[in-house]
Amino acid sequence: MWDFKFKLFRTKLHRTRIYLTSSLQMRLPALVFLLVLSVSCNSSRSARSLETGGRITLTYWSATNAQELDFANQVAAEWNGRHTEVQIKVEPVPSGQSTEEVILAAIASNTTPDIYANVFPGAMQDLLDAQGVVQLDAYPDFFDVLHERMTPELLDQYRSSDGHYYQVPWKSNPIMVLYNTRMLREAGVTSLPTNYSEFLSAAARVIRDRDGDGQTDQWMLTIDYFPIWYKRLYDYLPLYMAASNGQTLFEGRKVVFDNQSSVAIFRFLHECFARGYAPRQTFQGDVFLDGRVAARFVGPNSMGHLERYRSADFEYDYGPIPRPDDATGQPVSYADPKSIVIFKASQHPREAWEFIKFIISKRHDLRLLELTSQLPIRAGLLEDQTFADYFKRNPKLVKFAEQLATARSIESIAELKEIFDAIAQEVEASVVFDLKPPEQAVHDAARRSQQILDTQ
Amino acid sequence: MRPGEANRFSTHSKTGDGSQVPGVGENVASLSAPNESSPALLPLPPVPEARHPAPGTRHLTPDPVGYLMVLPYLLHLVVFLGYPLAFAFVLIFHRWNIYTPMKWVGLGNIRLLLSDPLVWRALGNTLYFLLIHIPLQLVIALGLAQLLNQKIRGRAFFRASYFLPFVISGVVVTILWQQLYAVETGIINVLLQLIGLPKIGWLTDRRFAMPAIAIMATWKNVGLYIVLFLVGLQSIPSHLYEAAELDGASGWQQFRLITIPMLNPTIMLVLVLSTIGGFSLFIEPYVMTGGGPANSTLSGILYLYKQAFFFSKMGYATTIGFFWATIIFIVVLFQRRFVETEAM
Numbered sequence: 048m049w050d051f052k053f054k055l056f057r058t059k060l061h062r063t064r065i066y067l068t069s070s071l072q073m074r075l076p077a078l079v080f081l082l083v084l085s086v087s088c089n090s091s092r093s094a095r096s097l098e099t100g101g102r103i104t105l106t107y108w109s110a111t112n113a114q115e116l117d118f119a120n121q122v123a124a125e126w127n128g129r130h131t132e133v134q135i136k137v138e139p140v141p142s143g144q145s146t147e148e149v150i151l152a153a154i155a156s157n158t159t160p161d162i163y164a165n166v167f168p169g170a171m172q173d174l175l176d177a178q179g180v181v182q183l184d185a186y187p188d189f190f191d192v193l194h195e196r197m198t199p200e201l202l203d204q205y206r207s208s209d210g211h212y213y214q215v216p217w218k219s220n221p222i223m224v225l226y227n228t229r230m231l232r233e234a235g236v237t238s239l240p241t242n243y244s245e246f247l248s249a250a251a252r253v254i255r256d257r258d259g260d261g262q263t264d265q266w267m268l269t270i271d272y273f274p275i276w277y278k279r280l281y282d283y284l285p286l287y288m289a290a291s292n293g294q295t296l297f298e299g300r301k302v303v304f305d306n307q308s309s310v311a312i313f314r315f316l317h318e319c320f321a322r323g324y325a326p327r328q329t330f331q332g333d334v335f336l337d338g339r340v341a342a343r344f345v346g347p348n349s350m351g352h353l354e355r356y357r358s359a360d361f362e363y364d365y366g367p368i369p370r371p372d373d374a375t376g377q378p379v380s381y382a383d384p385k386s387i388v389i390f391k392a393s394q395h396p397r398e399a400w401e402f403i404k405f406i407i408s409k410r411h412d413l414r415l416l417e418l419t420s421q422l423p424i425r426a427g428l429l430e431d432q433t434f435a436d437y438f439k440r441n442p443k444l445v446k447f448a449e450q451l452a453t454a455r456s457i458e459s460i461a462e463l464k465e466i467f468d469a470i471a472q473e474v475e476a477s478v479v480f481d482l483k484p485p486e487q488a489v490h491d492a493a494r495r496s497q498q499i500l501d502t503q
Numbered sequence: 504m505r506p507g508e509a510n511r512f513s514t515h516s517k518t519g520d521g522s523q524v525p526g527v528g529e530n531v532a533s534l535s536a537p538n539e540s541s542p543a544l545l546p547l548p549p550v551p552e553a554r555h556p557a558p559g560t561r562h563l564t565p566d567p568v569g570y571l572m573v574l575p576y577l578l579h580l581v582v583f584l585g586y587p588l589a590f591a592f593v594l595i596f597h598r599w600n601i602y603t604p605m606k607w608v609g610l611g612n613i614r615l616l617l618s619d620p621l622v623w624r625a626l627g628n629t630l631y632f633l634l635i636h637i638p639l640q641l642v643i644a645l646g647l648a649q650l651l652n653q654k655i656r657g658r659a660f661f662r663a664s665y666f667l668p669f670v671i672s673g674v675v676v677t678i679l680w681q682q683l684y685a686v687e688t689g690i691i692n693v694l695l696q697l698i699g700l701p702k703i704g705w706l707t708d709r710r711f712a713m714p715a716i717a718i719m720a721t722w723k724n725v726g727l728y729i730v731l732f733l734v735g736l737q738s739i740p741s742h743l744y745e746a747a748e749l750d751g752a753s754g755w756q757q758f759r760l761i762t763i764p765m766l767n768p769t770i771m772l773v774l775v776l777s778t779i780g781g782f783s784l785f786i787e788p789y790v791m792t793g794g795g796p797a798n799s800t801l802s803g804i805l806y807l808y809k810q811a812f813f814f815s816k817m818g819y820a821t822t823i824g825f826f827w828a829t830i831i832f833i834v835v836l837f838q839r840r841f842v843e844t845e846a847m
Binding site (some may be wrong): 276462464 | 600706
């Protein structure tokens, strides 16, 4: 009886302990198992690019949103109609925590497609470390094709640390500020802010306590300050590029953002929260469309959503990323680019390269704009007759096309996620919760980032 | 019920030898205990002899079929427990991101752990969580168990209702509470405003986030502990209360001097289980707060998860895992020692 009792208790303890460690330990063997499986299945590698009667099938992973899938399907259908010997099969990238993880898991388990069209250039180093992608500048026409789209300087931002190119820079969502112009007008703000002072003084006029309960319920700016690394790609990073005239956060493996630009950004955002211009809370639903927040950081792809869901009297426009008051020159922003890669597991990389050239042709760049309102990374978008009609019909996107010329990408560093996590922690601590002064927060973020780089 | 066993239990309840926490079955034994007479006078039943009628013959020759029979369990043990544990232990001394080869780093991960402020932050957060969660859990579970132990109408319905949250998926419960806690639209804040109090940023204010999670965790788990307490309450012999009543003890005195001491083993079980549950806190902060605001709800397991699956640092993540397991081991060891000394 005692024994029984004791065992029951121990089993409970035991089970709880298993539960505790399960999240990690149960996944590792699964991954190792996948690895082993993939090694043993090497002989059947071509399963993903089936050859049936001399016909090649390439698998093409697209982003999962309906617009991009639509684009991928249209392009593939067109290709398939013309090339009977090489057929394209479109699949949405399997969903997961983040697509980067899905891709790395696919590489580890050898289940990659031939082509993937939504790579975050910041994650390229991971793909290289995993030896998962094909070197593209080995194709003789690589530079001809790419230089037709972009300047050598711009292309250079996408070069990997070994000096070669493994990605085709494809499309971009340069970050700008989306404003509810009706709210601004009603508050007496007539022009879109361009610098911190203008933004803050506009904010002071916009905020309201609508229901009179003593708490602000109409704000200037909303930032998703949840400390998740990639969220800082859409506020801190464009603000930094704007404030520093196009600098990025690193020089080689040295962290260089512990400077006046960062401090100014932290101060600016801190003002927004401290003075109640930005809410210290998260919301259900879309507060911007509800007309309760007047500004947020977005890319051009926000337009589809806005056009579909806005009410008839909802007015909006896009403005530049605010900069320090003494800034001059063309405003720079973060390009939020996405690239196309060919995976090493592909049996037909040459055919895949031909298809990539088909995707990035001018005709399909126009279709990309029309279907997704994302910008192809192509110089002279506004001068080109091919796109003239589109921009005439969508004048709001002209600003993004102009921004594209100076928008830039971020270096690919394997530790990027962890570094942005460190920045996110400090933004939250200093900007949102006022736990430390901006100088200290910037300094701490930079120190921790350098530590992360040094311990690797 | 064999008389000997009942006697052994009554020994336990008299001397209070609660070094081992009781399960469900044996408390029932005390109900059928014939009396509180001295256990030393009664001989133990000849149980071992009865179980092995022919000692030294059959059970000494190993039967290979037996091994075959336990093979599925052994296989399961090796594949899903032994191997991962051994592999995780090896990982402590390596840096590994799954897709590139492992790299030996010696004690690097351990050094990193000891100097990582976020690990200690997570530990502090966990202790804070336990500080709110455990007393709340004990008081509410015991209070409700006491109520549900009365002869009230719809008792079975209430017992089932309180148990329901425990069997619902943690993610579902968390998402529901996220709605309740919402600053603008959440029903809790709406009620607060109705009675003239200001809105509270339950999940967005550093001061309230961890208590909010502790309250939710209490709500979710209270059903299990009510059941445990009910078993405990029902196993307290009613003649103790009768005797106390005859001596003129008030209801509160009965509760304090009979119910609480008799429930001591159950209380300890609840304490240990909710401590371990608290240390494995993950779903709630992962879904609700991501560890924020300002790391105020970062739990050890959430930090481990971030290291493993956000930053692909498998080696460091397993180091955190082992560190956490060690802490739980020590805390539970301490609690069980505490049971013994308490009961002596």
